[in-house]
Amino acid sequence: MDTEFWHHKWREGDIAFHEGAPNTLLQAHFQRLDIAGGSRVFLPLCGKTRDIAWLLEHGYRVAGAELSELAIRQLFDELGLEPRIDQTGNLTRYSADNIDIFVGDIFDLRRDTLGPVQAVYDRAALVALPADIRRRYSAHLVEITDAAPQLLITFDYDQSQMDGPPFSIDRAEVSRHYGAAYRMTELARQPVPGGLKGKAAAMESAWLLRA
Numbered sequence: 246m247d248t249e250f251w252h253h254k255w256r257e258g259d260i261a262f263h264e265g266a267p268n269t270l271l272q273a274h275f276q277r278l279d280i281a282g283g284s285r286v287f288l289p290l291c292g293k294t295r296d297i298a299w300l301l302e303h304g305y306r307v308a309g310a311e312l313s314e315l316a317i318r319q320l321f322d323e324l325g326l327e328p329r330i331d332q333t334g335n336l337t338r339y340s341a342d343n344i345d346i347f348v349g350d351i352f353d354l355r356r357d358t359l360g361p362v363q364a365v366y367d368r369a370a371l372v373a374l375p376a377d378i379r380r381r382y383s384a385h386l387v388e389i390t391d392a393a394p395q396l397l398i399t400f401d402y403d404q405s406q407m408d409g410p411p412f413s414i415d416r417a418e419v420s421r422h423y424g425a426a427y428r429m430t431e432l433a434r435q436p437v438p439g440g441l442k443g444k445a446a447a448m449e450s451a452w453l454l455r456a
């Protein structure tokens with residue numbers, strides 16, 4: 246994984262991938278995970294997504310993993326929270342009430358460090374990773390979360406029209422990564438307004454993955 250690519254994006258403020266409002270598919274379908282209020286939800290490669298604020302406002306606890314420390318400092322500033330910062334192995338943990346974000350390489354995050362989670366919400370991780378990393382990532386995610394139910398957001402488009410990220414991931418690839426661990430249900434499939442980056446017509450899907 247080219248970590249410098251993402252560090253450069255955050256340093257330069259080149260974060261068009263960052264949505265300024267909570268994701269509409271999250272709001273429409275999160276309840277399909279069927280988890281209790283107060284449950285802990287893991288967001289891999291979370292950045293400073295506004296989805297975190299939405300989850301906290303709806304009474305959930307949040308755990309996240311993110312490569313960019315700059316993104317997480319901005320996240321806590323925008324949440325109006327003063328983080329406690331400590332080191333756990335190769336990762337830096339930013340914590341406050343109901344939120345723990347682990348900064349560093351997600352492959353350094355272990356199940357005992359993450360702690361129990363009741364669900365996973367992946368809007369920005371699988372689609373951000375190149376093909377040669379996605380299989381390793383998906384297996385790692387299943388392992389560290391003990392196959393917790395997952396709401397997964399993907400894009401499907403003609404990859405020849407645009408270089409990712411976000412990368413195109415169709416139903417067959419979702420099945421390759423997760424079919425052995427989960428039952429898969431496509432909850433929604435909708436066009437991306439204006440296409441991805443204005444270059445490629447694309448469909449955005451929400452998947453419910455349950456063991």
